Amino acid sequence: MVEDEAPIRDMLCFVLEQNGYQPHTAGDYDSALNQLMEPYPDLVLLDWMLPGGSGIQIAKKMKQHELTRNIPIIMITARGEEEDKVRGLEVGADDYVTKPFSPKELMARIKAVIRRVAPTSLDEVIDVQGLKLDPVSHRVTSNDEPLEMGPTEFRLLHFFMTHPERVYSREQLLDHVWGTNVYVEDRTVDVHIRRLRKAISLHGHDALVQTVRGSGYRFSVK
Amino acid sequence: MVEDEAPIRDMLCFVLEQNGYQPHTAGDYDSALNQLMEPYPDLVLLDWMLPGGSGIQIAKKMKQHELTRNIPIIMITARGEEEDKVRGLEVGADDYVTKPFSPKELMARIKAVIRRVAPTSLDEVIDVQGLKLDPVSHRVTSNDEPLEMGPTEFRLLHFFMTHPERVYSREQLLDHVWGTNVYVEDRTVDVHIRRLRKAISLHGHDALVQTVRGSGYRFSVK
DNA sequence: CATTTGCGTGACATTTTCGTGAAGCTTTTC
C-alpha cells in the first residue's frame, strides 16, 4: 500500500488485516519501489495523490520491469479527479476506488482483481491430485515421479495450476504464457496443449487439462 | 455503441467481442434510438462528437423514458473537450473515456460501470433453483451434477439466466445470443431451445424454459 | 368441430473446431 497519510494507512492496514491480508506500507516513492521486490507483493494499492504526483511514476516503473509488470494495481483517487483515473487506466491500473470508499467496497475490488489475476499464491509447491509443481526448483512430479517437459509447457502448466477452474481462450493463453505483443498463431496453443497433456499423462493427469469447445481450455479437478 | 466512424466501430466491436460482449452498433441518431428498445442493451457506449451534436440528445432522450433511464452510459470524448465531459456527466453519463484510449482502459471502465449498476450477474455463479451456471469456468450443474451442452446452448442459457422473467422473440434471441447481422432462420431458435431443454432436464429444470405462444420464450421460476 | 396456426422433434448435410503427426526453422547446449 502506497499512501502518504499515516492515519489512512493505519485504517487500511487494520481493514486488510481483518480480512486476512498481510499489508506492507510505503509512504513515498523510494520506499514503495524498494518494497516491490522484497517483499514481492501480490497486489499494489496505490494512492494517486502522492506529493509530487509520483503515483503515476510508480505505476510506470512497475510496467517497465519484467518482474513487476504483472503485479495488479488498484489505484485510489479522489472523487472528481477524472484526469487521474484516465491516466491511471492508460498506464495499466487494473481497477480503481474513489475516495471516500467503504472498506466493503475496497475488499470486494481487491478480491475481484486477485481472483482474476492470481487465484493462487506464488512460490509455493502447487499440488493438484498428486500432480505437483514447484515454481522454485522448476520441477513437476506425478505421484512423486519426475516428469519431463519443455519450457513452454512448464509455463503453461504453471499458469494453469495458478488459475484453475477458469476457461482461457487461446489468445488469453498467448497473452499470459507467451507474453503480450507476441505474434503467434492461435493454433500453436493446441500443439503445446497436446505436449503438456502427453507430459503429464503418467497417472492420468492429462484429464486435468480440459477442452471447452468454442471457448478455449480449462485446468480443472472436476 | 453509437459511433459515426466505421473504422472505429469495427475496432471497438472487435475488442468487445474479444472480451465476451455482444456489441450492437449504430451510426446515427435514429438508428441509435431504434436499437434502444430492441435489442435492449446492457450498456451504451456513446460517442459525444456525433455530427450535429446529437450525442447529448441521445443521452437526454434516454433519461426521459422510463425503460431506458437506467441503462448505464459511457461517453467517448476527444481529449481536452472539458465542457463536453461536464455536460455529459450532468446529463447522466456514468463514466467516460477520452480518445485515444487503450482497450484495457475501456474494458476496465465497462466492467466498473456494470459492477456499480448491476453488482451481480458479472463473473459470478448464477443459481436458479439448483440450476447453476458459472460464467468463469463455463460450467452448468443441476443440483451439483454436471450438465453437458453445446456452446450455443450455453450462451442461450446464460442469456436467459441473466434476463429472467421476460419474454424474448426469436429475433431478439438471435440478436442477443447469436449476434447482430447473422442471417439465420427464426425456427433455428426452436431447435436450440429444444436442445437446451434436453440438456437441463435432469432435475426437471427444463420447465424453466417456457414457451409463450405467439411471442417467443421466457426463462422463469414460476 | 373443422381449419388454421404455431411449436416440438427427429434426422441429416454442412460447417466448424480440435487433435495429431510431421516438417522446417530457431534457439540452446555442449
Add this chain to the structure above:
DNA sequence: GAAAAGCTTCACGAAAATGTCACGCAAATG
C-alpha cells in the same frame, strides 16, 4: 561450431456443433 532440443506452422482426419427441413401434434380460431 556442431548437435540437440524446442518452437511454430501446416495439413489432414475425426469429432462435435450448427442450421435447415419435414412431419406430427397441440393450441387457437371462428
